[in-house]
Amino acid sequence: MKTTDIAIVGGGPAGLCAAISAASSGARVSIIERNNSLGGQLNKQTHMFFGSEKQYAATRGIDITGILLNEIKKYEDRVEIINSTNVVGLYEDQIITLMENESKYYKMKPEAIIVATGAYEKFLSFSNNDLPGIYGAGAVQTLMNIYGVKPGKRVLMVGAGNIGLIVSYQLMQAGVKVVAIIDAAPKIGGYLVHASKVRRMGIPIYTSHTVKEAIGSSELEKAVIWQVDGNFQPIPNTETIFDVDVMCISVGLSPLNELLSMAGCEMKYVSFLSGFVPYRYSNYETTISNIFTAGDSCGIEEASSAMVEGYLAGLHAAEKIGKRHPSFEERVQDYTSQLNNLRSGPEGRHILSGINQIERRRDYA
Numbered sequence: 001m002k003t004t005d006i007a008i009v010g011g012g013p014a015g016l017c018a019a020i021s022a023a024s025s026g027a028r029v030s031i032i033e034r035n036n037s038l039g040g041q042l043n044k045q046t047h048m049f050f051g052s053e054k055q056y057a058a059t060r061g062i063d064i065t066g067i068l069l070n071e072i073k074k075y076e077d078r079v080e081i082i083n084s085t086n087v088v089g090l091y092e093d094q095i096i097t098l099m100e101n102e103s104k105y106y107k108m109k110p111e112a113i114i115v116a117t118g119a120y121e122k123f124l125s126f127s128n129n130d131l132p133g134i135y136g137a138g139a140v141q142t143l144m145n146i147y148g149v150k151p152g153k154r155v156l157m158v159g160a161g162n163i164g165l166i167v168s169y170q171l172m173q174a175g176v177k178v179v180a181i182i183d184a185a186p187k188i189g190g191y192l193v194h195a196s197k198v199r200r201m202g203i204p205i206y207t208s209h210t211v212k213e214a215i216g217s218s219e220l221e222k223a224v225i226w227q228v229d230g231n232f233q234p235i236p237n238t239e240t241i242f243d244v245d246v247m248c249i250s251v252g253l254s255p256l257n258e259l260l261s262m263a264g265c266e267m268k269y270v271s272f273l274s275g276f277v278p279y280r281y282s283n284y285e286t287t288i289s290n291i292f293t294a295g296d297s298c299g300i301e302e303a304s305s306a307m308v309e310g311y312l313a314g315l316h317a318a319e320k321i322g323k324r325h326p327s328f329e330e331r332v333q334d335y336t337s338q339l340n341n342l343r344s345g346p347e348g349r350h351i352l353s354g355i356n357q358i359e360r361r362r363d364y365a
Helices: 013-024 040-044 061-073 137-146 162-173 192-200 258-262 303-320 328-342 346-358
Strands: 002-009 029-032 079-082 085-090 096-100 104-115 119-121 134-136 154-158 177-183 205-207 209-215 222-227 240-243 246-249 253-255 267-270 275-278 291-293
Touching: 002 013, 002 303, 013 029, 013 040, 013 061, 013 104, 013 303, 040 061, 040 137, 085 258, 104 303, 134 137, 137 162, 137 246, 154 162, 154 240, 162 177, 162 192, 162 246, 177 209, 177 240, 192 205, 253 275, 267 346, 275 346, 291 303, 303 328
Parallel strands: 002 029, 002 104, 029 079, 104 291, 134 246, 154 177, 154 246, 177 205
Antiparallel strands: 085 096, 096 104, 119 253, 209 222, 222 240, 267 275
């Protein structure tokens, strides 16, 4: 059985930053990533980040991966990278089971575990939603930004949040026609700067609209949308038909945290955090001792917040096993301040309200 000080499940923005903090604290770290390379969602993001310089503002996501990996190289003597490996079990005795390259099965016993598994895409229910040509936004980003493949010629984007707006812009840059962006909400959910960019490119945005059905025999040929009322109920006789060969679904993410449930962590559904999330203490430890979490697995936010949470989780997990960073207090204070700044806007108030519902306090009496 393999051993390590800290096992980090997930090599995306939160996982990489957790590894940097933990390794700089003196802990031996194993990063376990199901894909064949690290970076997670950062590898799909060709747009420049917001935030401050500390969260790499004005830097593209694909370049941030390289920055974080270069930082990890400083501690390569104590960081093990395990790619193309799924964690298939996290048990009450805190042994994790791994399947490497779909052929090698083995166990690992860490002193602490940080679950940074990210999120999965939500989907929509409508007639023929399984036709070829209907993708999640993440799949479209992967095709274009990682493999350089256009998903089609004419796209209907479903979802006017930041991802929907950004991917629409990227599609147009790649020479793909975006016929429209629709969203069931009465207002655009993404930043207005992104909405303004796509509108300048001539893409119409239909709020209070959703998909009625997809039409096609062997692949997507048409998409039918219709208007919804204030209760999100469809309004008859408001249908519009678009000739498209791609429908891109970008209606949000849900935390990916089945491993935490499997380990026995207490969970709660919190709408402000986009799904079931673990109760946790201020040090990012769950209700199961020595199991920590960070990033989208404990509530959907921007990648900037996920990275800062990763840094904090790495510091706290290392301290819990006796590997306290020499500048522990200063770093915790700095990262906490960064998170507060990132959560200072209207959307941040929702996030903070959600965190208040799951954050536990230690009873030292």
